[in-house]
Amino acid sequence: MQPKHKALLVGIIGVVVLAGIILYSTYVGLKENPDRVQQVKEGAEQYLSENFDESYEIVDTLHDNVSVYDQFNYAAIVESDQEDFQFLVYEHSETGEYMDSYVAETWEYELESFLKPLLHEAYDENNIKELWMTFPKDIEHQLNIDKNNIPPLEENDLNPIIRLTLDRGEKDQDEAKLDQIIEQIQEEFNISSGHVTLAFNDSALFFKDSNILKEF
Secondary structure: OOHHHHHHHHHHHHHHHHHHHHHHHHHHHHOOOHHHHHHHHHHHHHHHHHHOOOOEEEEEEEEOOOOOOOOOOEEEEEEEOOOOOEEEEEEOOOOOOEEEOHHHHHHHHHHHHHHHHHHHHHHOHHHEEEEEEEOOOOHHHHHOOOOOOOOOHHHOOOOOEEEEEEOOOOOOOHHHHHHHHHHHHHHHHOOOOOEEEEEEOOOOOOOOOOOEEEEO
């Protein structure tokens, strides 16, 4: 084999090997690690016993394998025996301390309760496929808030991230209605900035409707 052909073959093999390494690393990163799951469960149980008087149960775990949250990769999902309310307990990725998302979930519930009637009126409840929102999960730690005395959402200028998916294509007034809803959010909760995505679950194979993105 000529040297030129040898070099080409070595180059092809190198690319294939590199691609294999990248794919394997991606697979390992996406796959749930049983040891980490057990670790976060044990850490969460200890955290709950030390920081909560009420009885809470770990009902599941969350593996954030697509980096939705900056604060953790693994979290325990905790549920109260007394109320239909869930929050997360996790080891913070920067500090290494265990924390909970109780305050963030409380404010998310408050915002969701306000938003749902507006969205149902604007887009029809039957068209709402998914509503997802989040505040920083460590907001309690950032603002040094006592979870036994959580202030109303409007007393804190927070930046929510909201994603609404409609089970249909885009219509003419969708963006205008979204602008009106954002104004109502700002007025009701004194929120100066945030990010809202309106997505569409249309049935087109090609030229699907683009998401509407709003920064305010």
